[in-house]
Amino acid sequence: MNWLIEFFGSAEYWTGDDAIPLRLLQHLEYSFLAFAIAALVAIPLGLLIGHTGRGAVIVVVSANAARALPTLGLLVLVVLLIGVGTLWPVLIPLIALAIPPILVNTYEGIRGADPDLRDAAYGMGLRGSQVLFRALLPVALPLILLGLRLSAITVVATATVAAYVGLGGLGRYIIDGLATKNYAEVFGGAVLVVLLALAVQTLFTLLSRVIVSPGVRQVR
Amino acid sequence: MDEPLVRWDWIARNWDNGGPTSVKVLLENHIVMAFVPVIAGLLIAIPLGLACARYRWLYQPTVGIMNVVYSLPSLALFSILLSVTGLTQTTVIIPLTLFSLAVLIPAVVDGMQSVPDHVRQSAVAMGFQPMRRLTRVELPIAVPVVLAGLRVAAVSSISLVSVGALIGQGGLGYLFIDGWQRQFYTPIVVGIVLVVALALVADLVIIVAQRLLTPWSRRRA
Amino acid sequence: MITFDGVTKRYADGTVAVDDLSLEVPDGAITVFVGPSGCGKTTSLRMINRMIDPTGGRILLDGKDVTAVDPATLRRGIGYVIQQAGLFPHRRIVDNIATVPFLLGWDKKKARARAMELLERVGLDPKMARRYPYQLSGGQQQRVGVARALAADPPVLLMDEPFSAVDPIVRTSLQEELLRLQSELHKTIVFVTHDIDEAVKLGDTVAVLRVGGKLAQVAAPADLLSDPADDFVREFLGRDRGIRRLGFVPAKNLALDPAPEGVTPEGHGTFNPARDSLRAALDAALLSPDGLAVAVDDDGRVLGVVGEAALVGAARG
Ligand SMILES: Nc1ncnc2c1ncn2[C@@H]1O[C@H](COP(=O)(O)OP(=O)(O)O)[C@@H](O)[C@H]1O
Ligand SMILES: [Mg+2]
Numbered sequence: 001m002n003w004l005i006e007f008f009g010s011a012e013y014w015t016g017d018d019a020i021p022l023r024l025l026q027h028l029e030y031s032f033l034a035f036a037i038a039a040l041v042a043i044p045l046g047l048l049i050g051h052t053g054r055g056a057v058i059v060v061v062s063a064n065a066a067r068a069l070p071t072l073g074l075l076v077l078v079v080l081l082i083g084v085g086t087l088w089p090v091l092i093p094l095i096a097l098a099i100p101p102i103l104v105n106t107y108e109g110i111r112g113a114d115p116d117l118r119d120a121a122y123g124m125g126l127r128g129s130q131v132l133f134r135a136l137l138p139v140a141l142p143l144i145l146l147g148l149r150l151s152a153i154t155v156v157a158t159a160t161v162a163a164y165v166g167l168g169g170l171g172r173y174i175i176d177g178l179a180t181k182n183y184a185e186v187f188g189g190a191v192l193v194v195l196l197a198l199a200v201q202t203l204f205t206l207l208s209r210v211i212v213s214p215g216v217r218q219v220r
Numbered sequence: 221m222d223e224p225l226v227r228w229d230w231i232a233r234n235w236d237n238g239g240p241t242s243v244k245v246l247l248e249n250h251i252v253m254a255f256v257p258v259i260a261g262l263l264i265a266i267p268l269g270l271a272c273a274r275y276r277w278l279y280q281p282t283v284g285i286m287n288v289v290y291s292l293p294s295l296a297l298f299s300i301l302l303s304v305t306g307l308t309q310t311t312v313i314i315p316l317t318l319f320s321l322a323v324l325i326p327a328v329v330d331g332m333q334s335v336p337d338h339v340r341q342s343a344v345a346m347g348f349q350p351m352r353r354l355t356r357v358e359l360p361i362a363v364p365v366v367l368a369g370l371r372v373a374a375v376s377s378i379s380l381v382s383v384g385a386l387i388g389q390g391g392l393g394y395l396f397i398d399g400w401q402r403q404f405y406t407p408i409v410v411g412i413v414l415v416v417a418l419a420l421v422a423d424l425v426i427i428v429a430q431r432l433l434t435p436w437s438r439r440r441a
Numbered sequence: 442m443i444t445f446d447g448v449t450k451r452y453a454d455g456t457v458a459v460d461d462l463s464l465e466v467p468d469g470a471i472t473v474f475v476g477p478s479g480c481g482k483t484t485s486l487r488m489i490n491r492m493i494d495p496t497g498g499r500i501l502l503d504g505k506d507v508t509a510v511d512p513a514t515l516r517r518g519i520g521y522v523i524q525q526a527g528l529f530p531h532r533r534i535v536d537n538i539a540t541v542p543f544l545l546g547w548d549k550k551k552a553r554a555r556a557m558e559l560l561e562r563v564g565l566d567p568k569m570a571r572r573y574p575y576q577l578s579g580g581q582q583q584r585v586g587v588a589r590a591l592a593a594d595p596p597v598l599l600m601d602e603p604f605s606a607v608d609p610i611v612r613t614s615l616q617e618e619l620l621r622l623q624s625e626l627h628k629t630i631v632f633v634t635h636d637i638d639e640a641v642k643l644g645d646t647v648a649v650l651r652v653g654g655k656l657a658q659v660a661a662p663a664d665l666l667s668d669p670a671d672d673f674v675r676e677f678l679g680r681d682r683g684i685r686r687l688g689f690v691p692a693k694n695l696a697l698d699p700a701p702e703g704v705t706p707e708g709h710g711t712f713n714p715a716r717d718s719l720r721a722a723l724d725a726a727l728l729s730p731d732g733l734a735v736a737v738d739d740d741g742r743v744l745g746v747v748g749e750a751a752l753v754g755a756a757r758g
Contacts, residue, residue: 067375068419070382072393073412076400080408120527123492123599124541124589125516138531153291160293164386165400171295178299178387190296197291213531215573 007173007188018172024192027169030159034091035152038098043144046106050140051132053111060107063100071097071158079165090162090169097158098151105147109140141212149204153197160193170196227406234407241394247414250391253312254378254418260313261320261373266366268321269328270354282325290322294380298387312384319380320373327369331362360434367430371423378419382411442468442503443489443597443629449497450484450654458484459654461498466646468596469627473644475634477677481654482633486599489631490519502597517541520590520598520628524606526582528574534560534585535570541593552592559588564618580611587619591626598630605634616642637678641666641685649674663689687720687756695722695755697736697745704746709735714744723752 007013013020049056074093082088113136121135137144160171173189176182236244272279297315305311335358343357382393390397395411398404443466450459458481466472474482487493488500491512500507507515528537535556536543542552560570563584574582583603590598604612616639623630634640640647641662649657649665651673658670666686669675675682692714710725714736725734726749734752736744 064371064375064423065416065420067372068379068416068423070379070393070396070412070415072382072385073396073408073415076396077405077408077412080400080403080405114525114527114530116523116525116527117529119492120521120523120586121529123490123516123521123523123527125513125518125544127513130544135529138529150290153287157291157293160295161383171293174293174296174299175386178295178302183300183303186296186299190293190300193293193296194288194291198288201287201291213573215529215533215575216531 003184003187004191006184007191013173013188020192023168023170023172024196026167027156027159027171027193027196030087030090030094030162030167030169031152031155033087034094034159035098035155037091038095038151038155039102039148041095042099042102043106046103046144047110047132047137050107050110051128051136056107056111060104063103066096067100069093069096071161072164075161075165084166089165090159090167093161094155094159098155101147101151101154102144103147105143105150106140109143109147110136112143113139138213139216142208142216145204145208145212149201152200152204156197156200157193160189223405225405226409230406231410241398243392243395243410243414246392246394247418249309249389250378250381250393250415250418253309253316253381253384253389253391254374255422256313257316257320258370258374258377260317261324262370264317265321265324265328269325270332272325272329273332279329286322286325289318292318294319294383295386298384298389302387307388309389311387312381312389316377316380320377323373323376324366324369327366327373328362330369331365332358334365335361363434364430367426367433371426374422374426375419378415378422382415442466442501443631444501444504445485445498446501447498448485448488448495448500450481450488450493451496457654459488459495462654462656463498464648464656464659466629466631468629470645471623471630471632471643472646472648473632473634473640474648474650475637475640475644475677476650476657477652478635480650480652482635482650483601484654485650486601486631486633489597489599490516490521492516517544517593518595518597520593520595522583522586522590522598522600522603524602526574526579526586528582528585528589530574532573533570534565534572534574534577537574537585538588538592540589545593555592556588559591560585562591562622563588578611580607580615583607583615584618587622591622591628596629598628600630600632602634603632604639605636612639619643638685641689649677661689683756684720684723687723688718690719690756690758692717692719692722692736695719695736695747696751697747700735700743700746701733704731704733704735704743706735706737706741706743709733711735711737713737713739715739719752719756722747723749723756726752 012018045059049059071093074096075089078092079089110132117135117139118131121131126134159169160174162169163171163175170189170192173185173192177185177189231243234243236242239245268282272282292315294315297318298311301311301314305314339357339361340353343353348357381391382396384390385393385397392411392414395407399406399408399411445462445464448459448462449457451457462485474485476482484493488495489502489507491507494508529540535553538556538559539552542555547555557567557570560567565581565584565588569577569581574585577585586603604615607615620643632643644662646659647662647665648659651657658665658674660668663686665674666678666682666689669678692712695714697714708730710728712722712725712734715738722734726732726747729735732749733746735746738744
């Protein structure tokens with residue numbers, strides 16, 4: 001508690017380079033860009049391999065391997081290779097981290113759809129893409145949203161590492177606090193990240209209320 | 221920098237140089253800090269997950285807490301624990317155990333829910349006592365789902381240990397810090413390759429274990 | 442008319458599911474494919490709407506080879522009902538029924554109005570329209586499946602064991618509903634089942650298949666029961682063939698004796714010669730202590746009686 005009051009009560013964190021709103025915006029920028037790019041890659045790919053069944057094994061195995069990529073290692077490697085002029089050094093590791101949950105859940109959602117549903121859809125004369133978008137996708141939606149949510153939360157929590165190579169975001173408080181043994185600052189930074197993650201969580205819960213049909217029973 | 225991505229002589233010299241930062245020692249530390257949390261997590265998650273599956277009202281709050289845990293930045297947890305447990309492996313192991321729990325508890329609950337009702341009913345009807353029913357019927361059926369969770373937990377844990385390097389306990393993660401500070405690619409590449417390789421081996425072991433444990437279940441990649 | 446012309450299906454793994462099948466499915470009637478599990482019924486059916494393509498022979502729909510038609514276009518003109526209904530879980534019942542009209546580009550209002558009409562036609566409460574599939578029982582879902590197949594008024598209906606997953610009482614009512622619908626609609630229906638009783642009850646023509654995908658016999662139900670082509674068909678038809686066949690012989694030709702003094706419908710088995718079969722008349726005789734079946738008209742007036750011996754004589758033909 002004292003740490004929280006010390007952190008949030010200090011004027012130092014409300015103005016200038018270290019202001020909370022600024023850090024928050026930076027953090028959101030990295031996270032959102034990485035998440036959006038990952039979703040743009042992973043959802044179409046997941047839909048495609050789930051629907052056609054082609055290349056499924058290789059994609060799922062490499063997605064699992066990608067989960068193992070150490071963010072810190074990838075980050076320092078990319079910075080050494082291309083420098084810090086752009087956002088890419090932080091985006092690349094985050095994208096690598098964000099893709100697997102979305103890809104695997106999209107694939108599983110489409111592939112796992114009831115075979116009778118698929119059969120009936122084709123039998124009524126829906127074409128391949130109509131079967132995918134009108135029958136399978138709505139049913140896979142809860143699982144896809146779960147993947148998106150896990151991915152977004154992981155990205156928000158991991159974007160903190162960007163601070164290690166001198167980039168901004170909420171990780172600054174944690175890295176700087178660690179360097180100066182200012183635990184109030186570390187703690188304050190962590191609390192901000194968790195609050196952000198909870199906001200993301202809430203957003204997805206609301207989103208699934210709106211876009212998932214009540215006829216499709218919720219997956220968790 | 222016109223330096224090659226990998227300098228093989230560095231690897232040869234540093235694989236086993238007797239010092240505390242030889243690659244071999246780092247790898248060993250990495251394995252300990254990655255696997256202890258997963259095993260501890262599994263041992264805790266099974267009873268907790270079973271409790272959640274039995275007493276439904278426990279489930280929502282537990283999942284809520286686990287969602288918060290899941291969103292904690294590992295670095296922050298390490299840093300804060302550092303003030304309690306100091307520069308030991310425990311500082312890394314405790315947070316990673318929490319992360320494992322966040323994955324494994326839902327997996328155990330889902331696994332128990334994957335037991336078809338008619339199977340459970342017929343086990344009751346045949347006179348299985350609750351404990352026996354659990355160990356002989358329900359847990360074996362839940363195994364594939366739990367192991368799927370275990371794969372994610374193990375791979376994430378192996379990857380996350382390296383963040384511990386920022387507080388001085390990160391196994392192979394040390395190579396990232398070392399390479400960064402010396403602007404030297406080789407240790408970074410070696411670190412990444414070893415972490416991914418370790419994860420793949422762990423993943424493979426779990427897949428094989430699943431085949432052996434549940435020969436009746438359908439094959440899945 | 443649907444014509445199977447030497448149709449063969451060999452799956453990639455070498456299984457021959459259908460072997461040189463030649464058969465005509467007449468318009469406006471129900472043709473049932475029946476046979477033990479794995480004999481190729483589903484495969485035969487699904488080749489009609491090109492869910493599966495044959496590896497040999499041709500299937501003609503009104504004289505035109507189906508493989509010459511774009512599958513999706515072909516299927517929109519053929520109703521398809523499967524065992525688990527396969528309803529879209531994310532759509533309300535009314536929109537499930539209107540699926541094909543929507544695909545065909547019907548106006549939304551018109552499609553929904555048509556769906557509501559069909560909902561009542563298959564015997565469902567209009568209140569169900571706003572529900573989702575999971576809120577319906579298995580039997581109700583199956584009725585929706587039938588309504589959905591009929592939505593765009595296709596001349597042909599394919600039904601693959603549509604009533605196999607529901608309990609016997611619901612199954613009977615679904616069967617009767619189908620016969621009632623068919624008496625109004627006169628669709629060309631191909632109906633697949635493994636249940637011989639269902640086959641003889643619903644079929645105008647019954648095609649019996651044996652494992653290996655060979656046609657064993659095609660006949661009207663009564664002929665099938667009286668003259669099975671071989672031991673396999675005889676075995677498959679099961680016991681009580683003689684009695685079951687009587688279900689297809691109308692009772693209207695029975696010679697009635699005047700009812701003796703004191704014989705009333707009470708205490709006797711009765712039948713209605715205008716509607717019932719010989720089987721019902723024999724049953725009525727067996728239920729009466731004196732062995733007399735009492736014939737009554739629609740208003741319950743006694744028309745006469747017929748004795749056991751006369752019934753057995755009539756049954757022998
Ligand atoms: N996709 C397939 N690949 C290989 N064999 C199949 C396939 N589908 C069906 N079969 C086989 O073809 C035979 C006929 O199957 P099916 O038409 O489904 O029979 P039925 O509907 O009469 O039970 C069976 O032996 C079945 O195992
Ligand atoms: Mg079949």
